[in-house]
Amino acid sequence: MHVPPGAPATVLPPAPDAAVSTALRAATRAGVRIRLAEDVRTLEAVSRFLAQVWQTPESHAPFGADALRAVVHAGGAVHYTADDAGIQAASALIFCPPVTRAVYSLIAAARASDRGVGFALKQAQRVWALDQGAETMVWTFDPLVSRNAHFNLAKLGARGTEYTVDFYGQIEDGVNGADETDRFTAVWPLREPNPVRLSGPDLTTAEIDPRRAPDGEPFLVRDGSGYWCRVPADIVGLRRLNARLAAEWRYAIRDAFVPLIAEGCTATGFSRSGWYHLTEGERA
Template structure:
């Protein structure tokens, strides 16, 4: 069923007012009307170096991806602002297809790399961004959007990874060794374990940092524990990224079945931009 549906999904760039109005209606379903982008703004993006991709199933818009140009004082790049999927069509691989099409479109337009942010404690996003797409992270942004009151972010600082994705095809070694040290340790073998044994002085070329497998469940049941994970992982990521490591993958490890583990690597790596 999943494979047949994916084969029937078509993706194309959107240009007309009518199409962008469809995007806004879908944004309202995915988030809220207040969080949706006005059509006059999305149209300005489309006409000035950005683009919006739409995924259609049986002529129905079921997902979209919204990008605009950015400039850091030295070069122009593409900013991946948002990706929304209708609740009825999630976890089918549509997000990955949209990102692959985004990369192709960006490359054809002359962009060398794409950036976006995501919450490092949201492992579904981490698996797509790092493990499947092969993007990397070299910057940790603490509370970048301030305190928000939506369902995903309420009650906790909005710390984010800044993702960097080269538009050229990159090959990355996924080999790891069992001797890679951990920069922190979960205090038990269940989802509600506390982060413990923080180590900010490691000098290994590769480091593991575990995060909970279902952060939203922790938030719902124990907000103070969720804040603890935010604070402790924030200290770890900020420390090692400032010292030259990059986050290159998100993995599952047998020793922590209720957690995912970020791989940090230092030195010349295949995916460096």
């Protein structure tokens, strides 16, 4: 972590061995080495990579090299890994208010053919954050993107604690399209994350909401463990093929989630079959 001249430095305990071991195993399985980007040339490469992932011109990348340089200089971190073809994955972290003992992941991305690189990147972020004294990591994600929901909740063990309507406003890129940018806030306990595998609800016994998803099937049910809410398998592809239908999914999911989160529910899991699990009294 960069400490400007004259600023006091605090010696903090290192990340627990278990977190370090998890990060090393993840990197080994993915065949990568996660590094910290600090020089301008590397930060420029990271910025170009982010533009490719979000399908924007390099001049309108989600984060320019100048912004990434400021993140590093302010004491945050830009992690990356690369191979002969260039950057494979990258992320940027900053600190939340001191009282929260949390870091905020501004952005994280990996190539489509991930092979566990994204997981390795996240574990490297975790070790770095723990080394700086953080206890939790916070970020936002599109609640309609099922692969991200599964990664964040089922694989990492984060929880969705807030649902914000049109968080960023309209974003002109190739991923969000013209859709509104509703976002879930994910909170990841860094010391003892608890990822769980879920099979989804049993529709033969669950209480099914009379509303139907845009595909005509049930998408909101309740059973003894809480609520379940289904999202489409590939909203990014749907936006390209049928923006109107994608927007209908957005409004349906919004109408389901907003009141449940307001009542105190938390998204605590996500099934392979595309269902969020929401439980009451589980705030992270």
